[in-house]
Amino acid sequence: MSQLPTHSDVIIIGAGAAGLMCAITAGRRGRKVLVLDHANKVGKKILMSGGGRCNFTNMYAEPGNYLSANPHFCKSALSRYTQWDFIGMVAEHGVPYHEKTLGQLFCDNKSQDILDMLLRECDKSEADIRTHCEILAIKTKEDGGFTVSSNQGEVACNSLVIATGGLSIPTMGATGFGYQVATQFGLSLKPRTPGLVPFTLGQSHLDKFAPLVGSAVDINVECNNQSFREALLFTHRGISGPAILQISSYWQPGDTITINWLPNLQLNDFLEQMKRERPKTELRTILGELLTKKWAQVFCEHWIESKPxxxxxxxxxxxxxxxxxxxxxxxxxxxxxxxxEVTLGGVDVNELSSKTMEAKKQMGLYFIGEVVDVTGWLGGFNFQWAWASGYAAGEVV
Ligand code: FAD
Structure with missing residues (x-):
């Protein structure tokens, strides 16, 4: 392992989606860039994303797909580096991809294709990327800029970018480091909670739903004035699937969620029609035809009395x-x-410039990606925020 340089124009801490995009952008501008990551490999979340096929963006990405204490904050960055810019890079590198559903773009092969593409671009930009690098301290320099001390030595820089992500999947190297740096420089944080996450249910529901584990139903789910129309999956611990992951980002402990099991149908009209056409048929049979036999069995056993x-x-x-x-x-x-999949909350966006991601209280310090209080829906929106915020900072550092 070669010695760290004593100075770099830009240091980026975190070699994930946002950090790599920032390195590419700054490097293309001729800036000398050093990327430091404590993990043994870069871009681990890219590799595990989208079930191994990386849902790298969404064709319909727009500010309305993001949660933040200030929903306007993400507009500037998203408009200056759009999904089409990223799709352009993917196409230029010949990475095969397809739309799965709802504008979600996935690799045909493996997530590794996206990481390889980013690393080729980093190479072209001559960004220096170091792994196994533990950051020990960050200090400001009297003449401006920062010194970063690490287990591999001390480096001075003019601009420091924090791209260390959120708290989800600690086994993949997630840490609260970015929040500590924000606190060190007096920046406020919004409370952090897990987002895009399955729900657990109480034992009495788990017992009733047991025969349905592993099965999925297309539903509409609503909570706190937000709704999603996608699949629900019954699990051993509760409920999951895209509809549930989406609504989990809007849920607060104690909230009730409302599920429409038959969003395609005016059920009352349909049941009246069936009563005329098939009067002796049991309700359970009709519901079994509309949903699944098992679902109808469970619901008619516990909640709805089945009669002809x-x-x-x-x-x-x-x-x-x-x-x-x-x-x-x-x-x-x-x-x-x-x-x-994500951490809601994080560095308060009111502390940052929406154009550059620079901290208003500390010149030269930038926060990008998931560490910031901007969280996307499921479907490629979180990577699009990582690319866009990384690009915004990369243009100015
Ligand atoms: P990260 O990608 O998390 O990168 C942070 C980097 O910082 C890591 O390399 C980490 O090792 C490093 N780091 C952390 N702490 C330190 C420290 N103290 N010192 C040095 N380095 C540090 N989003 C989508 O849009 N599409 C998907 O298909 C998708 N699938 C997902 C699947 C899973 C299972 C998960 C968990 C998330 C998924 N996401 C997806 C969300 C997406 O991965 C993140 O939003 C995105 O990676 C955030 O990028 P980032 O660069 O901010 O952070």
Missing amino acids: LNQLSGQELQKIADRLHAWQITPAATEGYRTA
């Missing part, structure tokens, strides 16, 4: 329809950072 349709009054049918269109359930908790 001609034995259910109009009022009773209406009640059943209302219930299934607005099923209320209160999750016990989330699975936490162990399985969360």
Whole structure:
């Protein structure tokens, strides 16, 4: 391992999505860039993302897909480095990809293709990337800039970029380092919680749902005035699937979520029609045809009394329809950072310039990527924020 240089124009701490994009952008401008990461490999989250195929952006990315205490903050960066800019880079490198659903772009092969592309670009930009580098201290210099002390030596720099990500999946090297640096420089933080994370359910629900574990249903879910129409998956611990991961970012402990099990249908009208056409058919059979047999068995065993349709009054049918269109359930908790895809909250965006990501209180200090209080929906939006915020800082450091 060669000695660290004594000076670099820019030091970026964190060689993940945002840090690598920042290194590429700054390096292209002729800046001497040093990227330091404590992990044994760079871009681990890129490699594990999208089930190994990296959902690297979304064709429909726009500011409305992001949560932040200030929803306007992300607009500037997202408009200056768009999904089309990243797709352009992917195409230029000949990385094969496809749209899976809802504008989500995935690699045809492996996430490694995206990491290799970023590393080739870093190489072209002559960015110096070091792994196994523990950061011991950061100090400001009297004549401006910073010194960064690490287990590999001390380096001075003019600009320091913090790109150390959030707290999710600690086993992949996630740390609260970026938040500590923000605190060191007097920047406020927004409370951090796991986002895009499965819900756990109480034992009585788990017992009832047990036969459904592993099965998925297309639903609409709503909580705190936000709704998503995607799949729900029953798990051993509770509920997951894209619809649930999405709504988890809007959920607070104790909140009830509302599930529409049949978002495609006016169930009451349909049941009335079935009552006319198939009066002796059991409600369970009809629900089994609309959803799955198992689902109908579980729901009719525990929550809805199944009878032949001609034995259910109009009022009773209406009640059943209302219930299934607005099923209320209160999750016990989330699975936490162990399985969360992102961390909500982080460095308060009011402390940063939305154009450059520079801290207003400390010239030359920048925060990019997930460490900032900007969190995307599921579907490639979080990487798009990493690329866009990395680019915004890379243009000025
Ligand atoms: P990271 O990519 O987390 O990079 C941070 C880097 O900083 C790491 O290399 C880490 O080793 C380093 N670091 C941390 N602490 C220190 C320290 N103290 N000293 C030195 N270095 C440090 N988003 C999508 O858009 N699409 C997806 O398909 C997708 N899939 C995901 C799947 C999983 C399982 C997970 C967990 C997340 C997924 N995400 C996805 C979210 C996405 O991975 C993150 O939002 C994104 O990686 C954030 O980029 P970042 O550069 O800010 O942080």
